[in-house]
Amino acid sequence: xxxxxxxxxxxxxxEVLELSEGRDILACQATCRRLNTLIRDSIYLQYAKELFASxxxxxxxxxxxxxxxxxxxxxxxYTAAWEQLSWQSRMPLPHLVGCRGPLEVSGDAAQxxxxxxxxxxIQPPRIHLRSMLTSEVHPLANALPxxxxxxxxxxxxxxxAVICETTTKPVSWNWKTGRVKAEGLAGTLGQLxxxxxxxxxxxxxxxxxxxxxxxxxxxxxxACLHVIPLSPISLAPTASRAYMFALxxxxxxxxxxxxxxxxxxxxxxxxxxxxYPDPSDRLISIKLxxxxxxxxxxxxxxxxxxxxxxxxxxxxxxTTVVIVPWEVWGPHNTRITxxxxxxxxxxxxxxxxxxxxxxxxxxxxxxxxxxxxxHRVARAALRGTATILHGxxxxxxxxxxxxxxxxxxxxxxxxxxxxxxxxNEVGLGKAYICDDVTMLVLTFCNRAIYDSDRSSILVYTAxxxxxxxxxxxxYTLVLPGFTQEHNPVEFHMxxxxxxxxxLHSTDQNTRAIATAPLHTLRSYVATHPGxxxxxxxxxxxxxxxxxxxxx
Amino acid sequence: xxxxxxVDDSTVPGEGSSRLLLLVSSDNKHIVVEEDIxxxxxxxxxxxxxxxxxxxRHAILLxxxxxxxxxxxxxxxxxxxxxxxxDDPDAxxxxxxxxxxxxxxxxxxxxxxxxxxxxxxxxxxxxxxxxSCARAIADMIRGKTTEEMRxxxxxxxxxxxxxxxxxxxxxxx
Numbered sequence: 243x244x245x246x247x248x249x250x251x252x253x254x255x256x257e258v259l260e261l262s263e264g265r266d267i268l269a270c271q272a273t274c275r276r277l278n279t280l281i282r283d284s285i286y287l288q289y290a291k292e293l294f295a296s297x298x299x300x301x302x303x304x305x306x307x308x309x310x311x312x313x314x315x316x317x318x319x320y321t322a323a324w325e326q327l328s329w330q331s332r333m334p335l336p337h338l339v340g341c342r343g344p345l346e347v348s349g350d351a352a353q354x355x356x357x358x359x360x361x362x363x364i365q366p367p368r369i370h371l372r373s374m375l376t377s378e379v380h381p382l383a384n385a386l387p388x389x390x391x392x393x394x395x396x397x398x399x400x401x402x403a404v405i406c407e408t409t410t411k412p413v414s415w416n417w418k419t420g421r422v423k424a425e426g427l428a429g430t431l432g433q434l435x436x437x438x439x440x441x442x443x444x445x446x447x448x449x450x451x452x453x454x455x456x457x458x459x460x461x462x463x464x465a466c467l468h469v470i471p472l473s474p475i476s477l478a479p480t481a482s483r484a485y486m487f488a489l490x491x492x493x494x495x496x497x498x499x500x501x502x503x504x505x506x507x508x509x510x511x512x513x514x515x516x517x518y519p520d521p522s523d524r525l526i527s528i529k530l531x532x533x534x535x536x537x538x539x540x541x542x543x544x545x546x547x548x549x550x551x552x553x554x555x556x557x558x559x560x561t562t563v564v565i566v567p568w569e570v571w572g573p574h575n576t577r578i579t580x581x582x583x584x585x586x587x588x589x590x591x592x593x594x595x596x597x598x599x600x601x602x603x604x605x606x607x608x609x610x611x612x613x614x615x616x617h618r619v620a621r622a623a624l625r626g627t628a629t630i631l632h633g634x635x636x637x638x639x640x641x642x643x644x645x646x647x648x649x650x651x652x653x654x655x656x657x658x659x660x661x662x663x664x665x666n667e668v669g670l671g672k673a674y675i676c677d678d679v680t681m682l683v684l685t686f687c688n689r690a691i692y693d694s695d696r697s698s699i700l701v702y703t704a705x706x707x708x709x710x711x712x713x714x715x716x717y718t719l720v721l722p723g724f725t726q727e728h729n730p731v732e733f734h735m736x737x738x739x740x741x742x743x744x745l746h747s748t749d750q751n752t753r754a755i756a757t758a759p760l761h762t763l764r765s766y767v768a769t770h771p772g773x774x775x776x777x778x779x780x781x782x783x784x785x786x787x788x789x790x791x792x793x
Numbered sequence: 794x795x796x797x798x799x800v801d802d803s804t805v806p807g808e809g810s811s812r813l814l815l816l817v818s819s820d821n822k823h824i825v826v827e828e829d830i831x832x833x834x835x836x837x838x839x840x841x842x843x844x845x846x847x848x849x850r851h852a853i854l855l856x857x858x859x860x861x862x863x864x865x866x867x868x869x870x871x872x873x874x875x876x877x878x879x880d881d882p883d884a885x886x887x888x889x890x891x892x893x894x895x896x897x898x899x900x901x902x903x904x905x906x907x908x909x910x911x912x913x914x915x916x917x918x919x920x921x922x923x924x925s926c927a928r929a930i931a932d933m934i935r936g937k938t939t940e941e942m943r944x945x946x947x948x949x950x951x952x953x954x955x956x957x958x959x960x961x962x963x964x965x966x
Contacts, residue, residue, distance in 0.1 A: 248946070258930045258931050262931045266934055270934065274951050278952075
């Protein structure tokens with residue numbers, strides 16, 4: 243005779259359920275009334291369920307100090323803030339010591355490392371390895387072992403950093419010792435990201451029309467996303483096997499340039515908050531530029547999709563390259579759109595924030611957040627409250643008549659709001675450093691980068707660490723070491739958490755000016771909701787160029 | 794029927810330090826076991842304390858079969874003399890830890906047996922064994938659909954059709 247689990251005492255049932263994962267608790271709740279009630283009445287199980295449904299994981303370093311009920315409240319607050327885009331309008335602050343703006347910022351919040359290139363007219367441009375705590379030169383950093391040229395994109399993994407330049411091949415080096423680990427990591431272009439610790443991805447799209455390399459595209463070497471396994475120790479490519487995920491046919495001849503966009507791969511959860519996003523939901527995005535076109539294609543895909551394919555299809559000995567046809571990996575797992583009407587888009591975890599114009603005639607800036615987390619998409623589908631985009635279709639005006647329209651099916655949730663509070667002239671922007679609560683957006687208020695006279699870094703946080711009341715909390719950060727001339731740099735940190743109380747301003751004439759210390763500010767914000775901060779209060783450390791400005 | 798058996802301490806063979814207990818299972822099997830093997834069980838320890846207070850030693854009646862009881866004794870014998878954090882009443886409850894390898898093999902039994910063992914372990918208040926069984930059950934339902942879970946857990950769907958299709962029973966949070 244089969245014994246029913248429900249005959250067991252309640253505390254055993256709870257013990258079993260507490261050891262189960264969020265997904266299983268959800269399924270279990272629908273089995274029968276007794277389990278349903280049991281789960282509904284347990285705060286812990288509610289929290290586990292909520293974590294799963296919102297694609298988050300418990301256990302960021304600060305977790306155990308907070309009771310479960312409090313964690314659950316903060317989580318609900320956090321997810322609601324994102325669902326309603328209830329961030330507050332940013333407040334423009336007096337500019338600070340500026341160069342012509344940091345460009346191409348990257349970094350790793352877990353290591354408090356900020357890497358950016360300074361925009362100057364001098365060649366070669368300066369690359370800065372700064373500490374996020376002090377914004378001084380990172381104490382552990384060593385000088386860059388070679389000179390940078392123009393475009394760059396840096397990716398961090400533990401002590402290794404990879405810097406890519408469009409004109410040379412990517413180089414990985416140990417940013418602490420300055421030793422170059424591997425040069426010419428990938429194939430062709432200076433764009434590369436870590437999919438996980440053992441794999442890098444680079445768009446391998448140089449066509450014969452490209453200026454630098456003449457290479458004919460054919461079936462043995464299609465335009466593709468090239469995934470290369472790395473030796474875990476040296477971070478050098480292990481030449482044994484590589485995967486080429488071929489791009490759709492219509493792109494094979496025309497695509498000339500590919501940029502990859504993704505959050506830095508985090509090796510440890512951020513040191514604050516109670517929960518953090520499930521890293522396996524991490525989205526990567528590839529911009530594919532087409533010859534003679536002003537716009538580009540955007541291909542969004544989960545890093546896990548490629549990694550799972552690779553895990554499920556090991557190479558046979560002797561094979562060096564596996565070509566995966568587009569039909570096999572692409573249509574169901576990607577979403578391809580074009581950048582028309584799009585001002586700029588930024589990535590944060592599994593979300594993409596897009597600023598765009600309403601239309602050609604109406605140039606009002608709109609903000610759309612696309613959320614690709616499979617957990618949150620599934621929940622939104624059940625609730626029926628959000629707009630879900632089930633993929634996207636490119637018409638023949640993009641793909642060409644001979645190829646026909648292209649449908650891609652990766653679903654996402656779209657939340658749109660007018661970009662109120664953003665400056666109307668919101669220009670090019672890019673997200674650089676993200677952790678569970680922070681999206682750092684570098685915005686050039688002027689459309690043309692090199693003529694930019696005002697650029698700013700916006701820091702958006704969906705705050706899980708306080709989840710309390712308050713209004714917009716502007717904080718201004720300074721990167722010291724820049725000379726202030728005509729090109730002020732602004733940084734804003736804007737809270738995502740809905741806060742009913744107004745901003746308490748003790749002294750309207752004084753504004754806090756920090757030196758780009760994300761963590762310092764974040765922890766300050768956590769303990770001092772909604773206040774104007776005098777410089778002495780928070781920042782004796784590393785405020786070399788900081789000064790307070792009277793408005 | 795209260796069976797009172799007095800166990801003579803002098804009859805303990807070999808290991809003079811440990812006294813014997815008489816455990817009686819629901820199928821009326823009498824099992825003699827050394828006391829310190831069973832000291833992992835809070836229930837038995839409390840009984841023994843009671844014996845010491847009244848200086849009378851009873852047989853301990855247990856509401857499960859000798860088959861299950863023997864299994865539990867096997868577990869306790871294996872960990873005889875070992876310190877397990879979960880069984881320390883003074884220790885803070887441990888977080889999630891991997892199942893011990895031996896336990897994994899020990900609990901490789903059918904689901905009925907697993908549920909019987911966890912019930913017995915709960916009755917005997919052996920926290921470490923309850924924990925290992927709970928993990929084994931959690932592993933059984935991992936990744937299963939609601940329908941499959943009903944089968945594994947032996948529960949009936951007692952929702953009305955309306956409830957079943959309402960979002961609240963679908964647990965969207």
